[in-house]
Amino acid sequence: MTDEILTLPEVAQLLKVAEKTVYTMAQKGALPAFKVGGQWRFKRDDIDAWIERQKLEAKGTK
Numbered sequence: 001m002t003d004e005i006l007t008l009p010e011v012a013q014l015l016k017v018a019e020k021t022v023y024t025m026a027q028k029g030a031l032p033a034f035k036v037g038g039q040w041r042f043k044r045d046d047i048d049a050w051i052e053r054q055k056l057e058a059k060g061t062k
Contacts, residue, residue: 004044011042015051 008026012019023040026033032046 006042006044006047008040008042011047014047 006014008019008022011031012022015022022031025031026040026042031042032050033040033042035041
C-alpha cells in the first residue's frame with residue numbers, strides 16, 4: 001500500500017478524463033476525495049479501489 005496523494009490534474013491524467021470531470025465527480029462525492037486548503041486531493045489507494053469497484057459494476061457483479 002502507498003500513502004501517495006494525488007492532485008486533481010494527476011487523477012484526470014490517470015483516468016484519462018478532463019480535469020472538470022474529476023472536479024465535478026469529487027464535488028458530488030462520486031470519487032473519493034478530500035480538500036486541503038480548498039484544493040481537491042486524492043489518495044492513490046482510494047482511487048485504485050474505486051477503479052476496481054467500477055470494473056466490478058461494469059461486469060454486473062456488484
